[in-house]
Amino acid sequence: MGITVVSISRTQSGRWQARKNIPAAVREAYGKWEEKKTWDASLTAGQAKAEAADWVRGVEARIDLLKATASAAPANLSQLQTLALAGEWYKAERDKLEKNPGRAEDWYHATDELVPTDPDEREAGRIKPTEWLIEKRDKFLRGSGIRLSPSSSDALIQEMGTLWFDLSRLMERRIDRDYSPDPMTDRLPAFELEEKRVRVSITQLFEDYAATGMATARTIKGWRSHVSHFVSHLGHDDAAQVTPQDVNGWVKALTARGLSPKTVKGSYLAVINIIMKIAEEGELIASNPAAKVTVRGKKSVQTRGKSLTDAEAETILRAALTPQPLNISEDHRLARRWVPWVLAYTGARAGEITQLRRSDIRKEDGVWVIRITPDAGTVKNRKYRFVPIHSHLLDMRFHELSKEGDHAPLFYNPAKRREGSEENHHPRKVAEHVGKWVRSLGIEGVQPNHGWRHRFKTVARAAGVDPEARDALQGHAPKSQGQAYGEWPLDALRAEVEKLERYKL
Numbered sequence: 026m027g028i029t030v031v032s033i034s035r036t037q038s039g040r041w042q043a044r045k046n047i048p049a050a051v052r053e054a055y056g057k058w059e060e061k062k063t064w065d066a067s068l069t070a071g072q073a074k075a076e077a078a079d080w081v082r083g084v085e086a087r088i089d090l091l092k093a094t095a096s097a098a099p100a101n102l103s104q105l106q107t108l109a110l111a112g113e114w115y116k117a118e119r120d121k122l123e124k125n126p127g128r129a130e131d132w133y134h135a136t137d138e139l140v141p142t143d144p145d146e147r148e149a150g151r152i153k154p155t156e157w158l159i160e161k162r163d164k165f166l167r168g169s170g171i172r173l174s175p176s177s178s179d180a181l182i183q184e185m186g187t188l189w190f191d192l193s194r195l196m197e198r199r200i201d202r203d204y205s206p207d208p209m210t211d212r213l214p215a216f217e218l219e220e221k222r223v224r225v226s227i228t229q230l231f232e233d234y235a236a237t238g239m240a241t242a243r244t245i246k247g248w249r250s251h252v253s254h255f256v257s258h259l260g261h262d263d264a265a266q267v268t269p270q271d272v273n274g275w276v277k278a279l280t281a282r283g284l285s286p287k288t289v290k291g292s293y294l295a296v297i298n299i300i301m302k303i304a305e306e307g308e309l310i311a312s313n314p315a316a317k318v319t320v321r322g323k324k325s326v327q328t329r330g331k332s333l334t335d336a337e338a339e340t341i342l343r344a345a346l347t348p349q350p351l352n353i354s355e356d357h358r359l360a361r362r363w364v365p366w367v368l369a370y371t372g373a374r375a376g377e378i379t380q381l382r383r384s385d386i387r388k389e390d391g392v393w394v395i396r397i398t399p400d401a402g403t404v405k406n407r408k409y410r411f412v413p414i415h416s417h418l419l420d421m422r423f424h425e426l427s428k429e430g431d432h433a434p435l436f437y438n439p440a441k442r443r444e445g446s447e448e449n450h451h452p453r454k455v456a457e458h459v460g461k462w463v464r465s466l467g468i469e470g471v472q473p474n475h476g477w478r479h480r481f482k483t484v485a486r487a488a489g490v491d492p493e494a495r496d497a498l499q500g501h502a503p504k505s506q507g508q509a510y511g512e513w514p515l516d517a518l519r520a521e522v523e524k525l526e527r528y529k530l
Contacts, residue, residue: 038066039066040065041076041077042062055087055088062077071407078237078238083307086303086306099173100171100172101173110171112188112209113169115213122196126197135189139186139190158189168310169265191209224263224265225304227256227267228262231248231249233303252297258278259271265310272297276294286320298316302315337476338477339528342366360458363435364459367423368481371412372481372485373412377404378395379459382434383435384429386423386426387429389411389515390514394414395412396409397409404500410497411518414522415522415525416523434451460472482495491521495521
């Protein structure tokens with residue numbers, strides 16, 4: 026599936042909009058010459074582009090499928106194959122509808138429009154191909170990756186219409202709470218036309234997603250191994266063959282290996298759900314087999330809080346003030362000196378601080394701030410934010426590291442390429458170095474860097490820092506749509522930061 030950069034613009038009402046022209050070669054099969062979609066005006070340009078990229082990916086997947094099926098000769102089905110293929114559609118519709126069959130009066134009249142007005146056609150047992158049934162047939166064929174000759178397409182819709190009568194009678198029984206086995210199940214033959222199916226590669230679905238840039242390089246590296254493991258577990262690489270039972274079996278195997286439910290759900294299952302959803306939206310597969318899979322397992326045992334304690338914080342900050350050995354680089358000595366103190370007063374992620382540049386320490390509207398920005402590296406929510414610098418850090422002269430227009434990183438030398446790569450880049454290596462050093466101080470049982478992030482929330486609550494300010498400072502998502510409106514004035518945010526008591530060693 027090719028990746029296209031789609032442009033977005035504002036409508037007269039302010040909403041974001043995107044358009045995608047359908048290639049002439051597949052325009053007739055697609056059913057329209059252009060796709061278009063709009064998004065809420067409140068989205069930022071970056072958010073709107075991300076939404077548009079996700080949307081256009083589904084459109085292009087459908088285009089690619091139509092191109093693939095158009096290149097193959099249309100299939101001529103036998104009577105047996107036609108009934109079997111209609112049976113596949115029937116069983117999918119039955120499984121979807123019988124859980125909530127609706128009202129009896131609706132099903133009583135559900136077949137009326139399928140009865141032809143011509144008495145000869147009624148006598149021959151034919152059905153009237155209504156527009157809604159034609160749409161169901163075409164969507165089903167697209168999802169199955171099968172292209173039929175005109176005669177086989179007509180024969181298929183006749184079988185589908187006939188089965189709709191059986192489905193209507195079954196739904197009437199389901200409404201009467203009769204859930205006895207469906208007699209049609211054993212009457213319908215199995216469909217065999219594998220050579221006409223379009224294979225939907227799970228691996229390629231992932232690589233197409235990776236090429237969009239929707240996830241960081243580090244995330245893609247981890248997810249790629251998850252997808253490879255999933256394909257190995259299945260024994261094939263065809264998304265069209267994957268069932269919910271397959272995904273559920275894989276999830277159970279992962280938890281049996283000792284992986285935590287959080288890891289399985291948030292990483293392993295997450296990527297499979299994403300790419301299967303893309304395939305479903307592009308009508309490459311009939312449904313997302315990972316959509317309703319749940320992860321069950323033992324919760325991890327927690328024997329202490331996730332925050333650094335007062336004693337641990339004092340140990341780290343005191344050590345940061347101690348002259349560091351000369352056998353480590355100047356960059357690492359600077360990181361040990363400042364990273365723990367900045368984490369203590371900002372609650373930022375360690376990587377957000379270790380990727381700081383001198384120009385990211387600046388004065389904005391008269392307030393000394395740290396600018397945390399995706400321009401410098403990875404930011405989880407991909408949004409910049411200003412964090413006022415606490416007066417204690419100013420007294421310690423942290424702001425003197427600032428240099429306007431100097432985009433050189435503070436804590437590493439980008440020329441040393443051997444230390445980093447696209448996936449495991451310099452700021453992460455620096456954070457790992459600081460974390461290892463903290464461990465050497467005897468800090469155990471808590472994450473050495475992320476423990477500051479938890480501690481910040483704890484200390485900020487005790488100091489009476491406004492809850493919205495706490496989230497704004499740490500880059501957490503607002504709790505409601507209303508809280509997402511507006512900006513925090515920097516002088517007001519600085520006042521909240523100054524509520525934090527100074528660390529006294």
